[in-house]
Amino acid sequence: MTTKEVFHGVPGILRPFKEYIEKKGLKKGDQVVYYGVPGTCTPFVELLGFAIRSLELEQVFVPMIDEGKARTIHHISDIGMQAGSPPVSLKPKAIVIMGGLSMPNVPVQAEQVKEVIERHRDTPVIGVCFMHMFEKAGWLSKVRFDCLIDANIDPVEVIKNT
DSSP: OOOOOOOOTTHHHHHHHHHHHHHTTOOTTOEEEEEEOTTTTHHHHHHHHHHTGGGOOEEEEEETTOGGGOEEEEEETTTEEEEOSOOSOOOEEEEEEEGGGGSTTOSOOHHHHHHHHHHTTTOOEEEEEETTHHHHTTOTTTSOOSEEEEEOOOOOOOOOOO
């Protein structure tokens, strides 16, 4: 059965993410591996990572789907989450696919992401996107998400004093 819940704001993204990770029963040192677009997805990965920092998991960011360029993500007091050294190995216990990968002009196809997921069999897959990006890109019929967090950031109001 599929369950849909509606939340609001940044906590509406982070709390369900943390709850999902907690329910998976990951243990200290287990890996959560995020795949996303450098720059665009990185701040959102840092937010997600910050939400689960107390779980003492190893968190890793993979730019695009190039696992050879993976970097661990560490909590720095008074700063937040920051990229660090390469991980010793990649053995995800949870995979997070960021919606930026499905955006137009990003050279990653759903089939490539599916291949990454298949390499790490029996690993829960979480999708995190904004503005229905996975749906718009046609990825929902190609990539299996065990949990999908789809947030809206509309409208964006800009107020300027001229």
